Amino acid sequence: MIALFMALAARTGAAGRAQGVVAVIIAIAAALALCGALAGAWKAFDWFNDRQAANRALDKRDAQTKGRVIVADREAGAAKGERDAADANLTEAERERIDNAQAAGCDALDGLFGLCP
DSSP: OOHHHHHHHHTTOOTTHHHHHHHHHHHHHHHHHHHHHHHHHHHHHHHHHHHHHHHHHHHHHHHHHHHHHHHHHHHHHHHHHHHHHHHHTHHHHHHHHHHHHHTTTHHHHHHHHHHOO
């Protein structure tokens, strides 16, 4: 490798001691170019890796949101079922008091508790 750099230095017209200095400068330039290429390759790898991580985060967030929607739908269905069950448990007399109170313009609870005139 040194011989290659010395040959390149000889082509520049340097002779003797100057040829060794020019060869060292060429070696440093080649090392810097190699480091630059490796740094660029690392940045490209890191960029693609970050994109994949961002996509995984979006997929995870989307799955969590869909899971919350499913849970909310189940809870809403359960609440509706409880309301229907409570409505089915009303006695006929209670239903009649509620209907009379609403016909008189009162609230259903007022009718249940006898607060409607």
